[in-house]
Amino acid sequence: MEHHDSWASVPSRKRKLQEKDEGMLSFCMDELNQDLLERVLSWLPTSTFFRLRSVCKRWKSLADSASFKLACSEIPSRDPWFFMVNPHLNKWTIFDSAERSWNKLNHPPFLQQSSNSDLMPVAASGGLVCFRNESGDLILCNPVTGSCHQLPPAHPATENHSLHAIAMSTCLKNQQSYKLVLISGELTKLSCKIYNSSTSCWEEEMLLKRKVDDSQEFDSNDNNAVYFLSKAGNVVATDMQRSPSKQYSSIMTVKDGEEIAYFLSSSGTIVACNLTHKCFFEYPRLLPVFYEYSIDVVECRGEMLVVLLSEFFGSASLRVWRFDEEFRSWHQIAAMPPAMSHEFYGKKVDINCVGAGDQIFICLNSAEFFSYILCDLRTNDWVELPKCFMNGEAVEFMSAFSFEPRIEASV
Numbered sequence: 464m465e466h467h468d469s470w471a472s473v474p475s476r477k478r479k480l481q482e483k484d485e486g487m488l489s490f491c492m493d494e495l496n497q498d499l500l501e502r503v504l505s506w507l508p509t510s511t512f513f514r515l516r517s518v519c520k521r522w523k524s525l526a527d528s529a530s531f532k533l534a535c536s537e538i539p540s541r542d543p544w545f546f547m548v549n550p551h552l553n554k555w556t557i558f559d560s561a562e563r564s565w566n567k568l569n570h571p572p573f574l575q576q577s578s579n580s581d582l583m584p585v586a587a588s589g590g591l592v593c594f595r596n597e598s599g600d601l602i603l604c605n606p607v608t609g610s611c612h613q614l615p616p617a618h619p620a621t622e623n624h625s626l627h628a629i630a631m632s633t634c635l636k637n638q639q640s641y642k643l644v645l646i647s648g649e650l651t652k653l654s655c656k657i658y659n660s661s662t663s664c665w666e667e668e669m670l671l672k673r674k675v676d677d678s679q680e681f682d683s684n685d686n687n688a689v690y691f692l693s694k695a696g697n698v699v700a701t702d703m704q705r706s707p708s709k710q711y712s713s714i715m716t717v718k719d720g721e722e723i724a725y726f727l728s729s730s731g732t733i734v735a736c737n738l739t740h741k742c743f744f745e746y747p748r749l750l751p752v753f754y755e756y757s758i759d760v761v762e763c764r765g766e767m768l769v770v771l772l773s774e775f776f777g778s779a780s781l782r783v784w785r786f787d788e789e790f791r792s793w794h795q796i797a798a799m800p801p802a803m804s805h806e807f808y809g810k811k812v813d814i815n816c817v818g819a820g821d822q823i824f825i826c827l828n829s830a831e832f833f834s835y836i837l838c839d840l841r842t843n844d845w846v847e848l849p850k851c852f853m854n855g856e857a858v859e860f861m862s863a864f865s866f867e868p869r870i871e872a873s874v
Contacts, residue, residue, distance in 0.1 A: 501525060505534040508561055509541060509607060509868035532871035541867045543819035546592055547860040548584060556851060565851040571609035585711045587864035589633025590872025591641060603874040612874035617645060617656050617665050627726050630713035639873045646724050655738055671736050674744040714762035725760060725767060749793050761818030763840060770816045779808040799845045815862035824863050833859045
């Protein structure tokens, strides 16, 4: 018995090694100078930043420092968060693609004001999300830090036009500047207004001229694009668009200094607006007008892609398409397995999609069910995500916006 007591009182070699390792780790972190510590912590997933302040006084001070934000800005990219849209929730919900988990964020105090009670997200880029209320006010917000900024009103002339899209781009080098693009007018005469955060003002309204002969004048070098869509007509009608936030759905890509805007016309064709050359034209139709389908436009790796849910031959098909500029035709690059897509047949499913790198996040909604799918374009993997539960009930989200969770993103 005495032998057992003496044996138990002697720490094991394994425990000694663990204590030694933990002590060395603690010592190393404590001994790092401020600059090196900031660089190390800047590589942590953004979800851990919320806990930095509770570790110790030094880390709390570091988390709020300008030099730490600078260190974070030097991280090339972060796994995207998907900002989920449900106007009835009193907290924001995001899907963390790195941790494959649902998380909740508190509304910033500025957005909790009664005048902002009807805000809806309409665009996102970099680490920022843009909100719009029924009065047309635009507010930029960093969902991670809660910082907000209301933009000055656009020129009254723009407000009198029919607004088609709100697109956004961010300077990826420092996350300190951004542009917001408004596309408005009639299909025969479109115009564009751009807000530049570097100058804190709206630029002069730009008129876009329609190209008469699209097939001859199409420039295969026009790869930089702002993409947006609306749904109208019998095939993709506006009243079929379940999420108000997708009314001005848009994306922006930058390549070789050119920008082109795309939207879905009432006849079901994709209209391309070249903002650099101040003109617009139409792309060939993907499907005949009598087919029933739901469509959305996404950006992946700086390229415009179209996601199309269609029904024919007694089944449903969900596919991703790219436009081949050389042959002037659409080419399929990915397709959901038929066993998965057949579930949507006959249920009048509406899709709302957003791209992020090689991934496409797809919200599928109908009167009968809702589902969230993550498509990996590299592997053609289609994964149904687990439902998000609140108070024991699954929450239905109508759409999502993709952004990089960056504490250094400035409004």
